[in-house]
Amino acid sequence: MMLIPCPWCGPRPRVEFTYGGPDPSTHPRPADTAPLDVWTRYVYERDNPKGEARELWRHGAGCRQWFVVERDTVTHAVAASEPLPGVEDPR
């Protein structure tokens, strides 16, 4: 079972976390005025990267914070984690 390094709580087992899709800075929520097909792609289409990926995770059984994890989807190696932009890294 993977260990996810929560910036606030430290490495914790994966069962405490939920996956929340790709890193919002590379997969941002469209502006309200964006065309419908942009919105449709945002809601329904996801890349399925093999190898390095930046993912959104939430420490639901801990501090309840969303943050970004750099993870290899093949080896499951976790390279780093960081808070969302604008949030101070507690470490």
Add this chain to the structure above:
Amino acid sequence: MTKAPDETGIAPQACRLETGGHIDRDRTLRFRFDGRTLTGHPGDTLASALLANGVRLVARSFKYHTPRGILAEGAEDPSGLVALGRGARHEPNTRATMTTLTDGLEARSQNAWPSLRWDAAALMRPLSAFMPVGFYYKTFQWPPQVWPLAEPVLRRMAGLGTSPRQPDPDTYEHRTAHCDVLVVGAGPAGLMAAWAALAAGARVILADERASLGGCLLKERTVLNDAPAADWVQTVLGELTSDSRVTVLPATTVTGQHDHGFWLAAERIYDRPDTDPAAAGPRQRLWHIRAKQTVLATGAIERPLVFAGNDRPGVMLAGSVRAYLNQYAVAPGHKAVVFASHDEGYRTALDLVAAGIPVAAVVDPRADVRGPLPDRVRALGVPVRDGYVIGDTRGTASGGLSAVSVHRYRTGGDMVSVGEWLDIDLLATSGGWNPTLHLHAHTGARPIWDAETLAFQPDPDRGPAWLAGACGGLKPLDAVLLSGREAGRGAAEAAGLRLPEGGSPCPTVAPDDPAQATAGTRRAALWAVPKPAVANGKRFVDLQSDVTVEDVALAHREGLESVEHLKRYTALGMGTDQGKTSNVTGLTLLAAARHQPIPEVGTTTFRAPYTPITLGALAGTATGEQFAPVRRSPLHDVQAEAGAVFQATGLWLRPRFFPRDGETLAEAVQREVRTTRERVGMVDVSFLGKIDIQGPDAAEFLNRVYVNGWTGLPVGKVRYGLMLREDGMVLDDGTTARLAEDHFAMTTTTANAGRVMEHLEHALQVYWPELDVRLVSTTDAWAAIALAGPRSRQLLTFVTDLDVSNDALPFMGVATGDVCGIPARVFRISFSGELAYEINVPAGYGETLWRRLSQAGSALGLTPYGSEALGVMRIEKGHVAGPELDGRTTPHDLGLGRMVSTKKSFIGHRLLERPALTDPDRPRLVGLVPEDGRTRLLAGSQIIAVEHAGAPPPIPRLGHISSACSGPSVGHPVALGFLTGGLEQWADQTVLVTYPLKGTQVRARVVPPQFYDPEGSRQNA
């Protein structure tokens, strides 16, 4: 070796050697096999005890029902599967080799009917022509009418043991452990690794699947430091067990490697030699181990040679024969032939001769074999037939091996019969060793083919584990010991520990030890001996799944070229043994058929678990009442006192109804509804989700998550809100009150409380971190009671000084003050459609509030009511709830389209604009009443057009019923449903409500979904 029965009448252990073995001869254990009472000793496995009693036939095979014996000595054994215990403790498909012999053990053979010796299916073996390879798949192509007839026969013919039908009476537990170094396997490499890691100060867990630790050191006649190796094993184990930093786990199989140093291990507590069954607690314990570093010292698994008739009881792996001789002091036969493609066969011959068992020949496919071991065997006068193979076997009436035929062999597959049969009852065979790399490969490391040892090796550059001993490649014993020491030190250092200068010295191996002599010698790549023109038996690759050389060839001819396809089509390696003795042979045969080198064919994927784990161990303590936590409202006990009947709803236990004087559910609900509608009722609504929202931007935040507007809501007011997912579908609904400019109290449905909280947190953290808003779940902080009914205001005035008049606290207002002397929030909201108030008090005061309201309300005819009456009243009123908010409905579908603001943006609003979601032909909420005014409409029914009454399926579907009740307040049954085109198309028309499972069809009229007080005069009173 014939011995007379003792005075008890129980036959003596006819095949037990007079001396030797790591068994306790002073104690005798009795056990039963197929009703016969037999004896063995502590230190025996069920397999060794059966062999000690001369029992060679222990099972019948999966498909052909041919006699099967014990092939191997350990976890790899494919064929010695038995059923243990009886009744609820019946355990099928247990390997006799891995079962510790205990007093009173009861074992039975499987797959044989009516008995092991006389099996009816075996007599019908010609029928096996109807079960060719892949027969499961081929039967799918039979005409469908044949299946019901064929299936029971096939299931009886082909299958393993049966499962017990009663609940498991034993208990199991889970334990989490952390360590610096996990060592898997307690053979010479594992013991050295654990010892060296401990010498560096590491916290060590040493686990081994066997009850007796020592691995091959117990199975061979090894001498270490000029003494029997078992002495050295005891010395090292003494060092390890006396140190509190070490946890030694015998009878514990590390079953899987998972990510980031996480390992699962199943400890069979009852199989441990130190377990007192009378005092034992759990039967098994599943360890969740998080290790900084892991040393794999899992050894290697021997693979058999494949030849015609290789499945007879009496054909055994050469290394296993040595284990039975040396560890268990058992003679697996009276006269033997050794047939091996490498030098270790000679080692087995030496041990057989030493145990007094004549060896008729060592048969070796290699020509001109010379070397220390072959020379020693020749010197003993044992005939060595180098350049020969075994081509076929014969059996006795009961199926045991009685003779083997010897053929001349030239590399390349040319085989010449010399017409020679050797009468023997034991054939020790070996085609080489496969490193036990399963755990290493679990996280994706692909094994590498090694042409020198003719085996797959773990990739030393992949995977996190340190490899010690034979699992990292075959090597001489002194190198095995040294590799263990180096792996243990390396792992300890990698775990952050400082290495000592000396300590944990490797023991000295005698230079003439056979374990020093076999590594590095020439090996013959003989995967399957050609089949003679006339042969007595089949050539089995997989003894458990009954897969032959011909099956592999046929599968290839039928186009199954991938090794993964071969596996699934033939079932090769899909049994409970997962092909530990057969997979490599199978894929080399496939490679030959494809005319490709072995590495290009590759292996199938290795997956956890390494050996089967009993389901009870996986469940641990999470069974029955412990399966999931139970949530109880703060009003649970006081409602139980009031006679509530509870119902599980998600994790919650909710009062369903409060029966009086033997009332049925229907009678109680009728009364609760009538009393509430005519007088006053109270209901526990503590289950609703509650979220406290504060901050300067709180109103703006609500504006962005609800479809309707919030910035204009005055302090002291409540508003109904609808929340969407980003795809435009309704997520949840509920009321939210503004307690101050920057303070809101939100409620959610019971089922979605957690989901809404996550949704809001996600929006706040990921979408709009610039909003200054804080969220806290307060569901468990409040006890909540709804007072409903025309007399609710009067009752409230008895217990509060708050002004609760319609002017001071109108519909959708909120007030804060004392109720029953308790600080409270009073919300004027209504789910029932009556004049109603929802009172929230801190959870600890809930019981007091309930008691005081009950007391004050008795004069007004107050009744408590449960979730059933609550549901009836909301359906009568036409409020949507869980069955309507099913994740597929939009605000428009629910008739709430006018709530959707067009002046602002909110989550879901863009995709809600998709044309298909506002199509008037979408199924939309309607009310339905039966035309006859009597017949109940059932939730889950389908709605069809009247002209389709009695039509055969398929019938076009117009919609479905989501909620229904008897409608006590309106005098006839009512239902809510979704109908294509909604009221605009169907108002006052008749449709058919059909429930095909019950065969009912009811004519119903389509009406607006508000059945009771549609003007809302009662709740606004």
